[in-house]
Amino acid sequence: MKQRIVTAIIAAAIFLPIVIFGGSLFIFLAYLLASIALFELLKMRKLSLFSIPGMISLILLWIFLIPTQYEGVLDNINYTKSELGLLAILLFLTYTVASKNRFTFEDVGFSTLAIIYVGTGFYYLIETREADLIYIFYSLFIIWATDSGAYFIGRAFGKNKLWPEISPNKTVEGFIGGILCALVVAVLFVYLSDIDATLMQLLWITTLLSIFGQIGDLVESAIKRHYNVKDSGNILPGHGGILDRFDSLLFVLPLMHFFHLL
Structure with a gap:
């Protein structure tokens, strides 16, 4: 219990001032927390973040997290988040063949849902603070x-x-x-x-x-x-x-x- 209390105090001392301050520092924190959460999910499935599908997952998560006020960045490359998501799924499926099914169809589904699960929550963390x-x-x-x-x-x-x-x-x-x-x-x-x-x-x-x-x-x-x-x-x-x-x-x-x- 003592360890839980000490950790909670330290985490609050770091997290709350950044939340109150907002801005780019808060967005960076949200990106960092989301990336760690994705790593934790992939690890449960015994998928490495430091692999080709892991890197695809991480990049797609970062794209998914782009706040509304910065979505003009995507306009510059003429793609939407949905289109980039579909491209990532095609890359995942291609990797099932390249890896000779060591990365399976089930892994594609897990990785995709993990990105949506983590990405949606942390995207709205950023949007809520902005509101x-x-x-x-x-x-x-x-x-x-x-x-x-x-x-x-x-x-x-x-x-x-x-x-x-x-x-x-x-x-x-x-x-x-x-x-x-x-x-x-x-x-x-x-x-x-x-x-x-x-x-x-x-x-x-x-x-x-x-x-x-x-x-x-x-x-x-x-x-x-x-x-x-x-x-x-x-x-x-x-x-x-x-x-x-x-x-x-x-x-x-x-x-x-x-x-x-x-």
């Missing part, structure tokens, strides 16, 4: 409240397992408790911040975000269980990897945009 700092803090506090509520209420009152095949320690009571704690945070944001939403709007959006944040956590647990790994990485002592810390945000941030909160 307004308040939404970054809102999403972080919603996730922290959900995680804390699910943990403490689950420990105190949890009797019914939520999804034991995926995450044995999570309970239905904890799941509901996490949502309730997130709703408390939503009320505080309506009355104590300048977030552009009414109480009713924020309550229903927060309910959905809390639910999907917990689903994001379960999704990453399912991936780890499938590949028989305990943590996605060890870059954060006591916490695991970048994916272990950002699994909920990878779901919450895109949905904030899809629900038109921003």
Whole structure:
């Protein structure tokens, strides 16, 4: 527990000032975190980032992450993100032949989905910060409240397992408790911040975000269980990897945009 607390304090001391400052430094941080997350995913599948398909995956991720204000760079080469994505898939498939199926069709699918999974979440991390700092803090506090509520209420009152095949320690009571704690945070944001939403709007959006944040956590647990790994990485002592810390945000941030909160 002491190691977890020390790591959390150090990470927050680095992460939060960069988030507040924003700009190019924040974009660089998002690129760095996304690249590490992709590395962690590929490693689960025993695919090396430092290989031909690994490099294709990384380059495509970086293209995917290009913020809206810089997409004019792609106009200069006359290609869209979608077109470059299709080109990457063709290169992946070509490599299945060149590697004599050591890199398989299943590996192509995994690599492509890994790029979309990681890239979508971190792209919207950049876009959310560009929209307004308040939404970054809102999403972080919603996730922290959900995680804390699910943990403490689950420990105190949890009797019914939520999804034991995926995450044995999570309970239905904890799941509901996490949502309730997130709703408390939503009320505080309506009355104590300048977030552009009414109480009713924020309550229903927060309910959905809390639910999907917990689903994001379960999704990453399912991936780890499938590949028989305990943590996605060890870059954060006591916490695991970048994916272990950002699994909920990878779901919450895109949905904030899809629900038109921003």
